[in-house]
Amino acid sequence: MSDRPRLLLVDDDLTFGEVLQKALVKRGFEVFVAQTVEEGLAQAARLTPEYAVIDLRIGHDSGLVLIKKLKELDANTRIVVLTGYASIATAVEAVKLGAVHYLTKPADADEIVAAFHKEEGDVGVAIKDKPLSARRMEWEYLQKVLLEHHGNISAAARALGMHRRTLQRKLDKRPVKE
Incomplete structure (x- = not known):
C-alpha cells in the first residue's frame, strides 16, 4: 500500500470507471475499482478506504447499500454519490446515510475532489422559478x-x-x- 489516500470507486460503467480512475490517480489518490455491489463490499472490507465514489444505480442494485456499509466499516470515510438518475428522495437518503455530497453525471474529477472537502451547504444555490413538471x-x-x-x-x-x-x-x- 502506498501513502496516497485510498479511494474506492464503484460504478458498473466500465469506460466511465476507467476514465475516472485515471483522473483521480492524477489527483493523488490510490484508486480501487469495483463494478458490482458485492465487489465494492469486498474491497471496502479489505481496504477501509478514506474516500469513496459510489454510483447510485449499480446494475439493478442500489449504491445506497454501500454507503451504509462503508460508514459501518469506518465512520470517517468521505463518500460522494454519483448518479445519472438523480432524484430528491435518493439525494436525501444518500446524505442521511452518510454521503458528504451527491453529484449528477457527468461530473468531472475536480468536482468530485471538491465535493469530498465540502463541509457545509451552499446558501447561494439558486432556487428555480418554476415548479417541477x-x-x-x-x-x-x-x-x-x-x-x-x-x-x-x-x-x-x-x-x-x-x-x-x-x-x-x-x-x-x-x-x-x-
Missing part, C-alpha cells in the same frame, strides 16, 4: 415509494396500486428533465 413529480414520487420499500419493486407496486411491470418500466426510464 407533473411527469417529473411522478418520477420523484415513484423513487420515494421505492425507497420506502427498500428497493423492493413488487412491494412498491402494491403500495402504489399498479402492476409490477408497469412500475419497472417507469423506473427504467431516465428521469424526466425538470
Whole structure:
C-alpha cells in the first residue's frame, strides 16, 4: 500500500470507471475499482478506504447499500454519490446515510475532489422559478415509494396500486428533465 489516500470507486460503467480512475490517480489518490455491489463490499472490507465514489444505480442494485456499509466499516470515510438518475428522495437518503455530497453525471474529477472537502451547504444555490413538471413529480414520487420499500419493486407496486411491470418500466426510464 502506498501513502496516497485510498479511494474506492464503484460504478458498473466500465469506460466511465476507467476514465475516472485515471483522473483521480492524477489527483493523488490510490484508486480501487469495483463494478458490482458485492465487489465494492469486498474491497471496502479489505481496504477501509478514506474516500469513496459510489454510483447510485449499480446494475439493478442500489449504491445506497454501500454507503451504509462503508460508514459501518469506518465512520470517517468521505463518500460522494454519483448518479445519472438523480432524484430528491435518493439525494436525501444518500446524505442521511452518510454521503458528504451527491453529484449528477457527468461530473468531472475536480468536482468530485471538491465535493469530498465540502463541509457545509451552499446558501447561494439558486432556487428555480418554476415548479417541477407533473411527469417529473411522478418520477420523484415513484423513487420515494421505492425507497420506502427498500428497493423492493413488487412491494412498491402494491403500495402504489399498479402492476409490477408497469412500475419497472417507469423506473427504467431516465428521469424526466425538470
